[in-house]
Amino acid sequence: MSSTGPRAPRGAADRLAYLLKLIAAGPPQFTLGELAAGAGLPTSSVHRLLQALVRSGLVERGHGQTYRPGRELHRLASQLVARFDLVRCATPLLEELVTQWHETAVLCTYSPSMRAAIIADVVMTPHPLRFAVERGGEVQLPWGSLGRAILAFLPQGDTEAIMREAKVGPLSGRPRSSRPEMEAELQQIRERGFARYFDPRYDIAGIAAPVFGAFGEILGCLGVTMPSKRYQLHLEDDLATAVRASAETLSGMAAISHS
Incomplete structure (x- = not known):
């Protein structure tokens, strides 16, 4: 993940939405460090937000220390496309x-x-x-x-x-x-x-x-x-x-x- 977009937002809700956009447009698997680097945010902040996404099913844990877009994220995207x-x-x-x-x-x-x-x-x-x-x-x-x-x-x-x-x-x-x-x-x-x-x-x-x-x-x-x-x-x-x-x-x- 490369940081080529606009500057990362400051608010927690805005940062969460920002991370979701990066995850949706990024590789099928990624590490915490890669996501933090791509977002231009502190690793600790990204880790906290990432855990919220994991709990909601929008992000899932992969092999080892990796993460991937969750099945709930795919389901929501499919619903929108179907509509x-x-x-x-x-x-x-x-x-x-x-x-x-x-x-x-x-x-x-x-x-x-x-x-x-x-x-x-x-x-x-x-x-x-x-x-x-x-x-x-x-x-x-x-x-x-x-x-x-x-x-x-x-x-x-x-x-x-x-x-x-x-x-x-x-x-x-x-x-x-x-x-x-x-x-x-x-x-x-x-x-x-x-x-x-x-x-x-x-x-x-x-x-x-x-x-x-x-x-x-x-x-x-x-x-x-x-x-x-x-x-x-x-x-x-x-x-x-x-x-x-x-x-x-x-x-x-x-x-x-x-x-």
Whole structure:
């Protein structure tokens, strides 16, 4: 386990949650020392919290001095996945968009802790001329259709924090739009239910729509990306309507899974 994440929290409850995240993302077995080093916390503190996890069944003892994720942790994770697997549910919708429109379809999931979106799934266009999109890539929210389709629906405080941190575009290196321009763009996205992006200087364009959870929280977005040369073929709202309908279908699945 390596300490590559944010600084370890101070409160006991926050530290417990922090350890669970490290355990869930880490190797199948680990020692107390490895977990403490990865967490950047004193061994004595980690030992105390680890014992609480062992008592709850979320962590189990392994061979020798090792520990491993417990069967209770696996059971809870399985329950959540069984209720709603965003990627699994989105894949047929992405495939249908590619079949109909022959452009790359993308699913992004929003990470509140990172204040960024992660590319969770991609179905590539059959066109040889296409924009490279890789699973696991990070999407900065103030730029592009994928990012702005999420940014427009975040709580005001999160939007403010993201806008303060956003300085220059990750692709262009240019400063972001002025605050009034961004506010107007985000309001337009909220009104029409999708975001457009077009930048012929970098030959990239896209259309994306938000995906919501059962309680109205933003889960991510679903969209299509393409070279800007082909964007002219989709200036009518037919593709935008299809993207929005697919995102609404996915949002409906999320709502049903929690009913």
